[in-house]
Every structure is written in C-alpha cells, then in structure tokens.
Amino acid sequence: MNTAAASSIRRDETVPIALMLAFAGGYLDAYTWIIHSVMANVQTANLVLLWVYGSIGNWTKALHFTPAILAFAVGIVVAAWLRWATGERDSAISTLVEILLLVTIAILHNRLPDLAGTLGISFVATVQSAVFTRAKGVVYSSVMSTGNMRQAIEGVFAATSGNGSLRPPGIVATLCVTFGLGAALGAFATKQIPNLALGIPVIALLVVLLRCEAPRDEATL
Numbered sequence: 001m002n003t004a005a006a007s008s009i010r011r012d013e014t015v016p017i018a019l020m021l022a023f024a025g026g027y028l029d030a031y032t033w034i035i036h037s038v039m040a041n042v043q044t045a046n047l048v049l050l051w052v053y054g055s056i057g058n059w060t061k062a063l064h065f066t067p068a069i070l071a072f073a074v075g076i077v078v079a080a081w082l083r084w085a086t087g088e089r090d091s092a093i094s095t096l097v098e099i100l101l102l103v104t105i106a107i108l109h110n111r112l113p114d115l116a117g118t119l120g121i122s123f124v125a126t127v128q129s130a131v132f133t134r135a136k137g138v139v140y141s142s143v144m145s146t147g148n149m150r151q152a153i154e155g156v157f158a159a160t161s162g163n164g165s166l167r168p169p170g171i172v173a174t175l176c177v178t179f180g181l182g183a184a185l186g187a188f189a190t191k192q193i194p195n196l197a198l199g200i201p202v203i204a205l206l207v208v209l210l211r212c213e214a215p216r217d218e219a220t221l
Contacts (some may be wrong), residue, residue: 012212015171018135020208021128021142022098022175024201026182029143031123031197034190038068040121041129041143068122075126082131092212093188094131099205106198109145123146135175138168145179148172 011017025041032040040046053062059172082090096154105120129143141147182201189197 006217010088010091011137011214012088012132012208013134014211015135017177017208017211018140018142018171019134019178020204020211021132021138021198022178023182024208025125025128025141025143025205026120026179027186027201027204030183030186031190032068032118034187035194036121038065038118038120038122040068040118040124042146043069043072051214067119068109071119071122072126075123076130079127079130090131092209093125093207094127095209095212098128098210099202102198102202102205105197107204109195109198111220135171137168138171140172140175142175142179148176148179152176170188 009054025038025120029041032038044067050062050065050069053059058166079090079094082094086093101120101124105117116173125143129207132142133139140151149172152169153173154165156166158164159166159169184201186197
C-alpha cells in the first residue's frame with residue numbers, strides 16, 4: 001500500500017522539495033526587502049503600502065510597489081501557460097527558468113536598477129508559488145507562511161479532537177520553520193555578501209530541479 005501511495009505522488013510534490021522551496025521563498029523575501037524595500041513573494045504588503053502612500057498623495061512611494069504587483073500578474077499567467085503547455089514537466093521547466101533568472105540578476109546585480117531586480121525576483125517567486133502547491137497531498141505555499149500557519153493550527157486542533165492525523169499539520173509547520181530559517185539566512189547573507197547572496201537560493205533550486213528530474217522511486221523518498 002505504501003508503494004502504491006508513493007507511486008501516485010508526483011515527483012514535485014515530495015516534502016524535501018517543498019522544504020527547499022520554502023527555504024528559497026523566505027530567503028528571497030528577505031533579500032528583496034533589504035535590497036529593494038519591497039516584498040517579492042506576497043503582494044498583500046505591497047498593495048497595502050501602495051494604497052497607504054496613495055491616500056496621502058505620495059505617489060512616488062506608492063508607485064514604487066507597482067512593478068512587483070505587475071510581475072506577480074505576469075508570473076501567474078506564465079505558470080498557467082506552463083501547466084497547459086508542458087503538463088507534468090511544468091515543475092522542472094519553471095525551476096530552470098527561476099535559476100536562470102536568479103543567476104542573471106546575480107551577475108548583473110551592480111548594473112541592474114532596483115526596478116529590474118524587483119521584477120525578476122517577484123516573477124520567480126510567483127511562478128514558484130503557482131506551480132508548486134502540494135506536498136504529500138497537503139496544500140501549502142512556499143512563498144508565505146500565513147496559510148501554512150493556519151493549516152498547522154487547525155490540523156493540530158483536529159488531531160487532538162480525534163478528527164485527523166498530526167502528519168499534515170506537521171508538514172506545514174515544518175515548512176513555516178524552514179521559511180523563517182530561509183529569511184534569517186537571507187537577511188544575514190544579503191548584508192554580509194550582497195554580490196553573492198543570490199547564489200544560495202540558486203543552489204536550493206538546483207536541488208529541486210535535480211529531484212524533479214530524478215527517477216520516480218528516488219524522488220518520492
């Protein structure tokens with residue numbers, strides 16, 4: 001039964017891949033906040049700040065947050081197209097695109113204006129969040145923790161009430177911790193080695209790419 005269950009899980013829906021993605025998600029959010037003063041992953045903060053500054057007539061600061069929001073919209077469209085055009089290959093192809101974009105941004109870090117860096121990283125984060133959505137059947141987000149925290153708390157409550165297992169909330173709780181560790185390391189590396197900081201999430205995404213391309217019996221471990 002365990003063998004059948006493992007074979008039914010897509011290679012991109014394993015817990016190790018989700019953990020790597022959560023780490024990269026937290027890392028990139030810390031990086032873009034420190035370097036560009038915007039949130040690359042979740043657009044709630046960007047929308048709030050846009051309207052706050054817009055409401056007091058400070059349109060220079062308000063419009064500072066619009067590129068990330070626009071990149072989010074484009075990323076969603078691209079992710080939808082990848083699912084339609086490539087099927088189960090969407091995870092590997094999207095991860096390769098993420099790696100190439102991050103490497104490009106890292107190489108051109110000192111030449112790229114803030115706008116270009118923000119657009120690229122927001123696009124990367126959005127595609128990642130739209131393509132990778134499940135781990136062992138548990139719905140999660142690799143680029144934010146709010147939904148994961150809610151699921152973890154609800155899952156623990158259900159399990160202690162005798163209406164569920166501790167495994168699903170355990171998975172999303174671990175993702176929350178990993179996201180936080182990624183953010184902590186991202187903040188440290190961005191301040192200490194800003195020109196090399198993007199190399200760390202690139203390594204994490206390379207691991208994801210290799211696991212997505214691994215034979216099914218190895219990838220589902």
